Amino acid sequence: MVERTPFLNFFTHLILFVGFVFCVAPFVVVAIAASHNLRDVNDVPMSLLPGNDFWVNIKTAWTTADLGPKLLNSFIMAAGVAAGKVIISALTAFSIVYFRYPGRTFIFWLIFVTLMLPLEVRIVPTYAVVADVLSPYQAILDVTGLSWLIEKVSGVHVSLSLGLLNSYTGLIMPLIATATGTFLYRQFFLTVPDELTEAARMDGAGALRFFIDILLPLSRNNMAALGTIMFLWAWNQYLWPLLITTDQSHATAVTELKQLIPNVGGIPEWHIAMAGTLIVMLPPLVVVVAMQRWFVRGLIATEK
Amino acid sequence: MEKRVTFSKWTIGILFAVPQLVLIFTFFYWPAGQAVYWSLTLQQPWGGGNIWVGLDNFRSILSNADYWNSISASLVFAAISTGLAMFIALVLAALTDRQLAGSRLYRVVLIWPYGIAAPALAMAFRFILAPEAGFMAVVNRVWPGFWDPGLDGADAMASIIVAFSWKYVGYNFIFFLAAFQAIPRSLIEAAAMDGSGVIRRFWDIQFPLITPTIFFLLVINITESFQDSFGIVDIMTAGGPANATNLMVYKIYSDGFKGLDYSGAAAQSIILMLLIIVLTIFQFRFIERRVHYR
Numbered sequence: 001m002v003e004r005t006p007f008l009n010f011f012t013h014l015i016l017f018v019g020f021v022f023c024v025a026p027f028v029v030v031a032i033a034a035s036h037n038l039r040d041v042n043d044v045p046m047s048l049l050p051g052n053d054f055w056v057n058i059k060t061a062w063t064t065a066d067l068g069p070k071l072l073n074s075f076i077m078a079a080g081v082a083a084g085k086v087i088i089s090a091l092t093a094f095s096i097v098y099f100r101y102p103g104r105t106f107i108f109w110l111i112f113v114t115l116m117l118p119l120e121v122r123i124v125p126t127y128a129v130v131a132d133v134l135s136p137y138q139a140i141l142d143v144t145g146l147s148w149l150i151e152k153v154s155g156v157h158v159s160l161s162l163g164l165l166n167s168y169t170g171l172i173m174p175l176i177a178t179a180t181g182t183f184l185y186r187q188f189f190l191t192v193p194d195e196l197t198e199a200a201r202m203d204g205a206g207a208l209r210f211f212i213d214i215l216l217p218l219s220r221n222n223m224a225a226l227g228t229i230m231f232l233w234a235w236n237q238y239l240w241p242l243l244i245t246t247d248q249s250h251a252t253a254v255t256e257l258k259q260l261i262p263n264v265g266g267i268p269e270w271h272i273a274m275a276g277t278l279i280v281m282l283p284p285l286v287v288v289v290a291m292q293r294w295f296v297r298g299l300i301a302t303e304k
Numbered sequence: 305m306e307k308r309v310t311f312s313k314w315t316i317g318i319l320f321a322v323p324q325l326v327l328i329f330t331f332f333y334w335p336a337g338q339a340v341y342w343s344l345t346l347q348q349p350w351g352g353g354n355i356w357v358g359l360d361n362f363r364s365i366l367s368n369a370d371y372w373n374s375i376s377a378s379l380v381f382a383a384i385s386t387g388l389a390m391f392i393a394l395v396l397a398a399l400t401d402r403q404l405a406g407s408r409l410y411r412v413v414l415i416w417p418y419g420i421a422a423p424a425l426a427m428a429f430r431f432i433l434a435p436e437a438g439f440m441a442v443v444n445r446v447w448p449g450f451w452d453p454g455l456d457g458a459d460a461m462a463s464i465i466v467a468f469s470w471k472y473v474g475y476n477f478i479f480f481l482a483a484f485q486a487i488p489r490s491l492i493e494a495a496a497m498d499g500s501g502v503i504r505r506f507w508d509i510q511f512p513l514i515t516p517t518i519f520f521l522l523v524i525n526i527t528e529s530f531q532d533s534f535g536i537v538d539i540m541t542a543g544g545p546a547n548a549t550n551l552m553v554y555k556i557y558s559d560g561f562k563g564l565d566y567s568g569a570a571a572q573s574i575i576l577m578l579l580i581i582v583l584t585i586f587q588f589r590f591i592e593r594r595v596h597y598r
């Protein structure tokens with residue numbers, strides 16, 4: 001603006017700078033604490049000059065919490081959720097926007113309602129479903145009498161069962177089962193000009209061809225935005241992986257962090273804990289910094 | 305809004321929706337229904353199916369002092385952390401939107417906290433706020449016994465509020481800044497021509513125009529404070545001391561998976577679901593209003 005407001009400008013700078021410090025301080029403190037040795041990190045007040053043990057601590061944290069495989073698990077889960085969301089939401093939105101069929105509005109609402117109840121809220125029964133993912137279908141067969149009928153006719157006793165605990169599928173699937181991305185695509189598809197569809201149809205393109213050759217390339221920006229926030233969101237999941245990975249081999253980096261909390265009364269190994277924290281917070285931070293544009297855009301577009 | 309041009313083979317159209325429908329049926333509708341069923345029945349201790357108990361599960365949790373304690377802790381947490389996170393973010397976004405020198409930097413850095421996993425930042429704050437090491441130890445040295453989240457419930461609550469607010473300042477900042485930048489520059493310039501100052505313009509133009517965003521964030525922050533708090537509570541306080549930070553989702557988790565009381569946990573889930581549904585419906589009313597503003 002054109003006016004001169006030196007007094008106000010001073011306060012603007014001051015407050016923003018304080019905000020900046022509060023925002024960055026935890027990162028800095030974690031990094032500095034991770035560079036101290038056991039004695040220095042527990043010093044009161046802790047020295048803000050970095051110590052010399054950074055790489056040693058990182059190494060210790062890495063081996064104590066077995067972070068190598070855990071980071072890989074986190075990555076597989078996050079990438080799986082992001083990819084699944086990007087693909088499945090696109091398919092659904094295409095179906096809702098570009099076709100007229102009976103029950104379309106019903107399907108729309110069926111999907112819309114899933115926005116209301118986050119996984120954390122229905123965690124106990126979802127866990128039961130993942131423990132045996134075919135149980136809903138078995139129950140339906142039982143209740144409708146179909147399993148009885150099949151047993152009478154063919155003599156085969158139907159018992160469907162498939163446990164997904166401690167598997168990547170079990171980690172990923174329930175996190176995909178929400179509507180977030182669908183509406184992002186829907187909003188975008190509605191802005192695609194009808195003339196484009198008409199032209200494609202006139203050139204003899206069917207629904208599938210139009211979807212793959214025209215619609216998907218047009219939605220590249222949406223895919224990047226959705227992929228970024230879904231990757232971050234899945235990486236940062238805690239309760240769900242904590243529950244379903246009873247076996248260490250599928251635990252994620254974020255859940256492993258708990259192993260590093262110093263016990264009350266034990267040796268206060270904060271330098272190791274902070275080194276582990278630093279390792280776990282770094283990948284999402286890198287994604288935020290590198291993909292800032294998509295991150296902000298995806299966040300604002302999906303929540304609306 | 306509807307498309308004018310569509311494809312005629314609607315059987316293919318339905319096929320496109322099938323993957324999503326199967327997923328949400330299996331992992332959303334079935335579990336949600338299951339929760340309702342469990343909340344109305346009681347599992348028999350040695351197997352043999354569930355017996356119907358009607359609303360008894362609800363009666364027993366609603367008459368349980370621990371549950372009410374958990375609700376009030378959740379509400380205190382939601383109110384203070386939402387207030388803090390939103391107020392700080394609003395101020396920072398408004399000032400960044402003045403676009404003085406350096407505002408580019410703030411725009412980038414101030415959103416970082418939202419990218420961090422709740423348990424990771426909880427770990428960082430557990431150290432920073434630890435009574436015997438880190439920074440609160442300095443305060444404790446001056447006033448011995450002033451700060452101990454391991455023993456004092458209020459201190460523990462304050463710690464999780466600080467950690468949660470830190471993350472959501474980043475989140476709210478993104479939305480507030482976007483809202484400020486969506487206000488047409490010409491409006492503000494016109495007001496400046498008429499001689500209104502920076503603060504005057506904020507209250508008379510910018511603030512009214514971003515009220516829809518404020519309502520929207522209010523609801524999101526409250527619902528997130530119910531869910532995203534789990535990691536923070538689990539790492540920082542584990543619900544303690546003496547249940548002072550035993551928030552609703554944490555209690556569902558500990559009752560259901562540590563106490564193995566599925567029926568009680570299911571009944572609590574239903575109550576939380578209702579709470580969130582009410583909030584969401586509330587939010588959609590305000591979204592209607594947002595359309596009205598523009």
